[in-house]
Amino acid sequence: xVQLVQSGAEVKKPGESLKxxxxxxxxxxxxxxxxxxxxxxxxxxEWMGIIYPGDSDTRYSPSFQGQVTISADKxxxxxxxxxxxxxxxxxxxxxxxxxxxxxTSNLDKWGQGTxxxxxx
Amino acid sequence: NFMLTQxxxxxxxxxxxxxxxxxxxxxxxxxxxVQWYQQRPGSSPITVIYEDDQRPSGVPDRFSGSIxxxxxxxxxxxxxxxxxxxxxxxxxxxxSSSRVxxxxxxxxxx
Numbered sequence: 001x002v003q004l005v006q007s008g009a010e011v012k013k014p015g016e017s018l019k020x021x022x023x024x025x026x027x028x029x030x031x032x033x034x035x036x037x038x039x040x041x042x043x044x045x046e047w048m049g050i051i052y053p054g055d056s057d058t059r060y061s062p063s064f065q066g067q068v069t070i071s072a073d074k075x076x077x078x079x080x081x082x083x084x085x086x087x088x089x090x091x092x093x094x095x096x097x098x099x100x101x102x103x104t105s106n107l108d109k110w111g112q113g114t115x116x117x118x119x120x
Numbered sequence: 121n122f123m124l125t126q127x128x129x130x131x132x133x134x135x136x137x138x139x140x141x142x143x144x145x146x147x148x149x150x151x152x153x154v155q156w157y158q159q160r161p162g163s164s165p166i167t168v169i170y171e172d173d174q175r176p177s178g179v180p181d182r183f184s185g186s187i188x189x190x191x192x193x194x195x196x197x198x199x200x201x202x203x204x205x206x207x208x209x210x211x212x213x214x215x216s217s218s219r220v221x222x223x224x225x226x227x228x229x230x
Contacts, residue, residue, distance in 0.1 A: 033217070037165075044224040045157070045165065045210050061218045062121060063121055095164055103214040106155040106170035 001025040004096055004111035011117045012086050019082035020114045022096030029077035030054040034114075035100050036070060036081050037095045039113075048094075050102055051079055059102055086118045122146045124211050124222035131228040136201050140225045142211035143193040150187055152213045154194040159224075160207045168209075169196060202227050 007021040022034060035050035049060040053072040060070070073075040079096060094114045097107035123145040132138040142154065156169040167176050169185035172194065182199045194213075198205055206229040211222040 037221075044208075045159075045212075045221040047212075047219040047221055050219075059218070097165075103216075103219060104153055105151075106167045107157070107165075107212075108167055108170075108176070110164040110166070 002109050004098060004109055006094075006096060006114045009115040009117070011088050014086055015120055016086055016118075017082070017084050018086055018116065019080050020094060020116065021099045022079045022111050024079070024098065027039055027098075030074050033099045034072065034079040034106060035097050035099055036068075036079075037097060037107075038064075038092045038118070040092045045095075047074040048081065050099065052102065053077075053079060057102070071078065082108070086116075087116050088120075090116060091118045092116060121218060122215060122220060124220055125215060126209075126211060126222040126225045128223070129226040129228065131230065132201055134203060136200050136230055137197065137199045138201060138227065139198075140196045140209055140211075140227070141193050142195070142222050143191065144213065147215055148189065149192045149194055149213070150189045152215065154185065154187065155212045156183075156185055156194075156196045157210045157212065158207045159210065165210065198227075203229050205229055 011025045036048040038046040047061045048064045048100045051058045051070045054073045069082045096111040098109040099105045143199040153171045158168045159165040168183045173185040184197045195206045208224045210224045
């Protein structure tokens, strides 16, 4: 069974750093892209970016370029998104999702989401 | 980048048909695939339509997708509405630089 399992909820203070994860199983992790999607409280889905774990090719949404870093460790079938200095406005649910291609294919499997709360 | 505009909410009765639109602000809607995702409260999204009009296995054939080049929009149509179809629906497409989601449509079935 294809699964994407995300790391647990986080509570952080403004200015702190954070790295959340998404572990794939049940398929060849290096043959699919992993994308990240933000959903702020009560709001819609926002595209953050995507990575191909096979060669770490990474594409960012213009809105998130420079705000986060997307990475992957293919040896443990895990993708990450990290922040160097969190802001209160980073409070959101973050989803990872799998895709056959960087742009054209649908996101056919989603993780359960990681809730990030940033508050002083 | 372009934008995808959806109605904020729609409401319809069980057994009826509803259509949700998704209008692309620039660039041709027909040039890049449109996907539709359903998100029930407290759950992760799932694909209900991909590549404009394809239905994943397990999605009822009550769900269909289409493209209208004249209005530069995509549509998701759900026939024979059930209360369980009540959810948020998002269209998504892309250009050369990024994927883009529509703002989402809240479907109420009552």
